[in-house]
Amino acid sequence: MNTGARPWGAHVSTAGGVDKAPERGEKIGALAVQIFTKNNTRWSGPPIDPQTAARFREESASRKVTTVASHVSYLINLASPDPELLKKSREALVDEIDRADLLGVPYLVFHPGSHVGSGEDEGIRRVAESLEWAMARRPASQAILTLETTAGQGTGLGHTFGQLARIMELAGDEARLGVCVDTCHIFAAGYDLLDKKGYNATFKNFDDEIGLDKIKLFHMNDSKKPQGSRVDRHEHIGKGHIGETGFALLVNDKRFVNTPMVLETPKGPEGREDIKNLAALREMVK
Numbered sequence: 001m002n003t004g005a006r007p008w009g010a011h012v013s014t015a016g017g018v019d020k021a022p023e024r025g026e027k028i029g030a031l032a033v034q035i036f037t038k039n040n041t042r043w044s045g046p047p048i049d050p051q052t053a054a055r056f057r058e059e060s061a062s063r064k065v066t067t068v069a070s071h072v073s074y075l076i077n078l079a080s081p082d083p084e085l086l087k088k089s090r091e092a093l094v095d096e097i098d099r100a101d102l103l104g105v106p107y108l109v110f111h112p113g114s115h116v117g118s119g120e121d122e123g124i125r126r127v128a129e130s131l132e133w134a135m136a137r138r139p140a141s142q143a144i145l146t147l148e149t150t151a152g153q154g155t156g157l158g159h160t161f162g163q164l165a166r167i168m169e170l171a172g173d174e175a176r177l178g179v180c181v182d183t184c185h186i187f188a189a190g191y192d193l194l195d196k197k198g199y200n201a202t203f204k205n206f207d208d209e210i211g212l213d214k215i216k217l218f219h220m221n222d223s224k225k226p227q228g229s230r231v232d233r234h235e236h237i238g239k240g241h242i243g244e245t246g247f248a249l250l251v252n253d254k255r256f257v258n259t260p261m262v263l264e265t266p267k268g269p270e271g272r273e274d275i276k277n278l279a280a281l282r283e284m285v286k
Contacts, residue, residue, distance in 0.1 A: 009065070019052050022059035069105065076093055081116055112124075128170030185221075
């Protein structure tokens, strides 16, 4: 089973080693996967053994699974007003870049961060400076630093396309920056995906603010909460408030036929839910 020529897949476990991820992707019919390269709730992790990295590359090639993205640790906050936390976050991002490069992962996905009450403008400035700092320390890196859209909970940044545009502009070196559009997140942030008119308006807005060429991948998640709730709760495809119409519009949008799409929907250890959600998306293709 696979998704045909479409680069679709899911976030998969790296339990037992990152080199196990491609096989897990193959088992659910994925042509693309997202991974954590270390424990996502810790600042640091053991280095990736070069032999493990080589097996990972070999497995990805032999199983025809393109590892689209590595998602950074959830602890990283590039907008933090706390100097010590900001320093740790920046150093952790550089470590994530090194790990992605070792594995040959092209996209490194991260949440812009939270300004923690210091204000949107100050938070955006710190995120941009953090990216500039990290890119300067790894000038030869091949990993695209990919800002993920957010739902807008609390003081989180990245819930408007305008915020992402400002971060990228201030950071400079925009060729090394991209965006991951999470369907649940943009919907919860207030963007419309419920019908063709709303869908078209949302992506015109994105194109006007940032440019569609900056979309490097999609996180395909329905939403447990309604539009504009600003609450990040993922649901199975077609089972939430976005519903089948929004996803049908997206998978049939010719502009995104070759853009990787990965699930982050709820699942058990065997990934059966991923198989069902990928099947649901395939059935929507006209």
